[in-house]
Amino acid sequence: FLKTGGEAIAACIRIARSYTGKDHVVQVGYNGWLNSLAAGGPVLPRQAGTSFDSGIPKCLSDLHHSCKWNDMEGIKKVYEEVNGNLAAIVIAADYAEMDKGVTYYKEVREFADKKDVVLIYDEIVTGFRIALGGVQEYFNVKPDLAVFSKGIANGMPISVYAGKKEVMKKCDKGNGVVISSTFGGETLSLAAAKAAITAYRKYNVIDHIRNQGKKLWESLNEIFEKHNMPIQVKGLWPCPAFTVKDGAPANTISSFLSLAYKNGVSLYNVSYVNYSHKDKDIDETLQRLEKACKEF
Numbered sequence: 001f002l003k004t005g006g007e008a009i010a011a012c013i014r015i016a017r018s019y020t021g022k023d024h025v026v027q028v029g030y031n032g033w034l035n036s037l038a039a040g041g042p043v044l045p046r047q048a049g050t051s052f053d054s055g056i057p058k059c060l061s062d063l064h065h066s067c068k069w070n071d072m073e074g075i076k077k078v079y080e081e082v083n084g085n086l087a088a089i090v091i092a093a094d095y096a097e098m099d100k101g102v103t104y105y106k107e108v109r110e111f112a113d114k115k116d117v118v119l120i121y122d123e124i125v126t127g128f129r130i131a132l133g134g135v136q137e138y139f140n141v142k143p144d145l146a147v148f149s150k151g152i153a154n155g156m157p158i159s160v161y162a163g164k165k166e167v168m169k170k171c172d173k174g175n176g177v178v179i180s181s182t183f184g185g186e187t188l189s190l191a192a193a194k195a196a197i198t199a200y201r202k203y204n205v206i207d208h209i210r211n212q213g214k215k216l217w218e219s220l221n222e223i224f225e226k227h228n229m230p231i232q233v234k235g236l237w238p239c240p241a242f243t244v245k246d247g248a249p250a251n252t253i254s255s256f257l258s259l260a261y262k263n264g265v266s267l268y269n270v271s272y273v274n275y276s277h278k279d280k281d282i283d284e285t286l287q288r289l290e291k292a293c294k295e296f
Helices: 004-018 072-081 100-116 165-171 189-203 205-224 252-262 279-295
Strands: 024-028 042-044 063-066 085-090 116-121 145-148 160-162 229-236 241-244
Touching: 004 024, 004 085, 004 116, 004 145, 004 165, 004 229, 004 252, 024 072, 042 072, 042 085, 063 072, 072 100, 085 100, 160 165, 189 205, 205 229, 229 252, 241 252, 252 279
Parallel strands: 024 063, 024 085, 085 116, 116 145
Antiparallel strands: 145 160, 229 241
């Protein structure tokens, strides 16, 4: 247990390097600022980095490689370029295109097994949201290591790095990998996680957020169509993303989000329905968002 998602991903990368004896890492999606090391990779969820004044030594950046979601050929290309010296593949799902995980996760799993590469899932958003066990449960393809945070303790500061025993035992005393954290022994968040997981199971929270998400986002897409808005909500309903249609101005989503906020709805590029959102809340939200669309 650690405190932040990026910290836990960094722990998994170190474990993978120790376990495989290899150096290079492929990263798919955003894995936290601490791990934003690849040249041109995301330094924020929707912001690509540059090599200029990044504070990252080139010798470190050269060990990290950014690949796009659902780009198996890109991963294979990196593997060849580093002559097989690939320790890990870290994947954070693309929220708008998550349905492609049906084939993508299987392809990456097969490749990682064949090439002796540790497969790591970044489940910081998808865990306890897409399913209790995240995308690995939803798509039924297990990684070697995984990181959970955010939903696991209902917003309390905690992250989890977990995985197969034969990989995780590199953390055992005397086995080479040492992972420590200033607040690693804090227990309030552990109690919150236990309570949250109990509630998820008792109240069938995952089905609730899936059903309420479907109601909200499908209805919002209908409102977008009604008002000829060049925006579409895409992805799986617990955590979809706002996308723009071809030819839409660059500020389309930010303009809509500002108008939504003006009308009393705070949204983000990837917005979540939660267990507290009941039918009346969804209905009120849609009424307010339609007002925003009329003002667009």
